Amino acid sequence: MEFKELTTEELSQGFVRTNDGDLVCIFCGERFQEGVIYNSEGRMVTAERAVKEHIEDVHQGVFFSLIDLDKQINGLSDSQKEILTGMYLEKDNKEMSEELDISPATVRTHKFNIQKMKREAKILLAILEQIENENLAAERKKIRESGNNIINKTRELHNLDRQFTGNSLHPFFTQFILK
DSSP: OOGGGSOHHHHHHTEEEOTTSOEEETTTOOEEOTTOOEEETTEEEOHHHHHHHHHHHHHSHHHHHHHTSOHHHHOOOHHHHHHHHHHHTTOOHHHHHHHHTSOHHHHHHHHHHHHHHHHHHHHHHHHHHHHHOHHHHHHHHHHHHHHHHHHHHHHHHHHHHHHTOSOTTSHHHHTSOOO
16 A cells, blocks of 8 residues: 555544455554454454554554655655654644754744645645546536636626726726726
8 A cells, every 4th residue: 555545534544444344554554354343452442443543552653653754755854853743742842942952933933834834735735636536627627618608708798898997087097907
C-alpha cells in the first residue's frame, strides 16, 4: 500500500478499510477482520478499536508515524518536524525555543509558515480534486455544453449595457467604461 494512494482521512486515522471489510494498518500492513472480537490488554474489543490500539502501541500513534516518514514522503524538514512535534506535545513558544536553541520569534515564524503551508495544501487539494474527480469533470462538461448559449447571450447583453453606462455630466467619466 502506497501513501500517495491514501486519502487524507485514511492517513489521519492510520488505517484503511478494504472492500472485504478488513481494517489494515497503513504503517505495517497488519490486518484486523471486521466482525471478529480481539483481545487487547485483557479486554475484548472490535476490529476498529484493535487497529487503533495497535497503531498506538506498536507505532507510537499516527502523528509520530507520519512525522517520522522520510522527507521524500512527508515533505517536512527537520526543523518543521521539531516545531510540529512541539505543537503536538502542546509546548509553548518559549519552551520550544529553549529546546531547539532558537528565539521565540523564530518559533512563531516557523508556526506561521506551517499554517501558510496548510492553507496552500488545502487549495492544492481542492484544485486537484477539480482535475481528478470524474463526476466533477462530467458536470463541467454538461454545464459547458448547455451553458454556451446562455454565456454568449449574457456577454452580448453585457456589451450592450456597457455602451449605455457612464456619467455624461463629467468629461472624465465619459472616456472610460465603468464596470
